[in-house]
Amino acid sequence: MRIKGDNIKENRKLIAGRLYKIWANRTIQFEEEETADIVNINFSIAENQYGIYGNEYKPPFIEDNGGKKADILAFVIDEGKEKFSSWVLDVKKAVGGEDIIYHLIEQLTESMKHKKSITTYLDDFVEEQHVGYITRDLQRDRIQETICKKSTYLSKEQENLECMPTLIKTQAQRKLLKEQVKLGLLCDFQNNCMKMGNDIIPLESYISQEKDGKFVYELNVASS
Incomplete structure (x- = not known):
């Protein structure tokens, strides 16, 4: 067994x-503290497989202060067939505001690094990767409106640069560059992906449903 868990x-x-290590079929319930939204993580473990689960996981060698991490990290590993499936997911009440999206991308990016610290020992395995978020309210129209506003703003400011003195122009260009990076991130997110170094990571979105006064999502994790 390559990966250790309690x-x-x-x-x-x-x-x-x-x-934590999961040896047989079972459901683990994750509850988001702020919203009380629930994710039932349904592990399906076949013969010669095992699961790994962690919530808000980060490696012990990473400092606690300022460390970002996603809510859910899960694996189903088949060492005999040398393959595994993985999930890195965060739970948000609503996804639409740009600050929420920036923070979500930071969490997913950091947790992908945390995951890498584990899967480096499975680097000869074939991976089926799932990265994304679970929310009760995905606000696509709001995201698109922000993208349009930022694009218009950047176009106008780019035109204004031509009339600025050199020193002020340099400062303005730095500010615009930061806004262009944010715009690119939002555009990628709207197209269901994010960049991580030279890699483009597909993003998956899952919509929770109201049940008995709470929002719940049934997440099925398995490795075929």
């Missing part, structure tokens, strides 16, 4: 930041 003890709350 055994789950029945009737005991799972501790954030730890990895």
Whole structure:
């Protein structure tokens, strides 16, 4: 067994930041603290497979202060067939505001690095990767409106640069460059992807449903 994890003890709350090993079919319930939104993570474990689960996981060698991490990290690993499936997901009440999106991308990016610290020991395995977010409200129109406003703003400011003195122009160009980066990130997100270094990572969105007064999503994790 290449990946180590704690055994789950029945009737005991799972501790954030730890990895747990799953040996058989079972459901682990994750509840987002601020919104009380629930994700039921349904592990389907076939013969000679095992699962790994962590919520808000980061490697122990990363400092706590300022460390970003996604809510859910999960694997189903088949060492005999040398393949595995992975999930890096965060839970948000609503996804549409630009600051929420920037923060979400930071969380997913950092958690992909955290995941890499584990999967480096599976680098000869074939991976089926899932990266994204679970939300009750995905506001595509709002995101598109922000993209249009930023594009218009940048076009006008680019025209204004021609009339500026050199020193002021240099400062303005730096500001515009930052806004262009943000615009690119929003455009990528609207197209269901994010950039991580030279890689383009597809993003998956899952919409939770109201059930008995709470928003719930059933996440099925398995490796075929």
